[in-house]
Structure formats: C-alpha cells, structure tokens
Amino acid sequence: MVKFLIYLIFCVLVPLLSISNCANEPPPPASKAVQLPKDLSQTLPPRSELGVDKLADAETHYNRGISYQAQGAFDEAIREFEEAVRLRPDYAQAYNNIGTSPQFQRNFDQAISAYKRAIEVQPELVEAHHNLGTIYLMQGQIDAAIVAYKEVIRLRPRLAQAYVDIGRAYGLGGRLDEALPEFKKAVELDPNLAIAHYAL
Numbered sequence: 191m192v193k194f195l196i197y198l199i200f201c202v203l204v205p206l207l208s209i210s211n212c213a214n215e216p217p218p219p220a221s222k223a224v225q226l227p228k229d230l231s232q233t234l235p236p237r238s239e240l241g242v243d244k245l246a247d248a249e250t251h252y253n254r255g256i257s258y259q260a261q262g263a264f265d266e267a268i269r270e271f272e273e274a275v276r277l278r279p280d281y282a283q284a285y286n287n288i289g290t291s292p293q294f295q296r297n298f299d300q301a302i303s304a305y306k307r308a309i310e311v312q313p314e315l316v317e318a319h320h321n322l323g324t325i326y327l328m329q330g331q332i333d334a335a336i337v338a339y340k341e342v343i344r345l346r347p348r349l350a351q352a353y354v355d356i357g358r359a360y361g362l363g364g365r366l367d368e369a370l371p372e373f374k375k376a377v378e379l380d381p382n383l384a385i386a387h388y389a390l
Contacts, residue, residue: 251277286318288304289318306322322338
C-alpha cells in the first residue's frame with residue numbers, strides 16, 4: 191500500500207512522459223483560443239493539388255513553430271503551426287503541435303481539440319493519440335486516457351512507454367490488477383526503462 195501511494199505521488203508530481211512534444215514545463219500566461227476549421231472534410235484538397243512552394247512554405251512555418259516552442263514562445267509557435275496548416279490542410283503533425291503549445295500553457299480544451307483534428311487528418315499519428323491520453327490523464331479522465339493509450343498500443347505494440355502509460359492510468363483508476371501486467375510488458379519490451387521497474 192505504501193509503495194502504491196508513493197507511486198501515485200510520483201505519477202502526479204513528475205511530468206508525464208511522452209513520445210514527443212508532451213507538456214512538461216510550468217504554465218506561462220494563457221493565450222487566446224485557436225480557431226480550427228469545423229468541417230475538415232471540406233478543407234482538405236488532394237495533396238497533388240498543393241503546389242511544391244506551398245508544401246515547402248508549410249514546412250518552413252512548421253519548423254519555425256518548433257523553434258519558437260523550444261524557446262517557450264508558445265503564442266508565436268501556434269501562429270506558425272496555424273500558417274502551416276493553412277498552407278497544407280493535411281499537415282497532421284502541425285495540428286498535433288497546435289495542441290502541444292496550449293498543453294504547455296495548460297489550455298487543455300484547446301489542446302484536445304487540436305489533437306482530435308490531427309487524428310482526423312492522420313488516424314495513425316501515434317503522437318496525437320499519446321498526447322490526447324496524457325491530457326486526459328492529467329485531467330483525471332481515466333477511461334478516456336485508457337482508450338487513447340490502447341490506440342497507441344494498437345498502432346505501436348512494441349512501444350514500451352505506452353504500456354507504462356496505460357498501466358499508470360489503470361493504477362490511478364484503482365485497477366491495480368490490470369496495471370501490473372502492463373508494467374511487466376513494458377519491462378519485457380525495454381528492460382532499461384526505469385519508470386517501469388519503479389512501478390513494479
């Protein structure tokens with residue numbers, strides 16, 4: 191019981207681990223909401239109709255957004271990612287990063303909306319499913335987090351961190367009998383993954 195309580199504290203106090211670009215910094219002041227198109231099906235031209243210049247420009251804006259994000263300039267990052275998806279509406283990774291900047295700022299509703307849009311554009315984008323699960327877990331939406339992490343495991347069944355994450359979700363939901371096999375699977379896949387050993 192003591193070990194489990196220590197584990198719960200560890201899960202709440204330490205930043206949640208991510209596959210990429212998950213929030214793990216203290217929140218700066220909130221930014222204004224990002225407006226995403228409501229009907230995605232009407233905003234996605236075939237990739238062949240996008241000019242080479244537009245694709246290159248979208249990539250440039252995306253890379254600028256990554257740079258701004260690394261500097262903690264999240265509002266500027268969002269603007270760059272928005273420009274990237276304006277130029278290339280099927281740019282799922284840019285939608286994902288439109289989500290990560292608000293997540294750093296703890297604007298969770300805005301981040302969730304962006305992650306869902308990334309998944310609409312590219313259903314197999316593991317990072318978006320993982321980031322969605324992480325936000326749900328941070329909000330205490332355990333069942334929703336489990337669903338998201340199950341999708342990560344479906345897409346990347348050998349990703350040890352995904353088993354740690356779903357095990358953490360089961361543990362925080364009081365489902366210890368389901369958590370333990372997930373941690374064991376994580377250790378089996380990556381014997382060097384310290385957080386999995388800690389959970390056991």
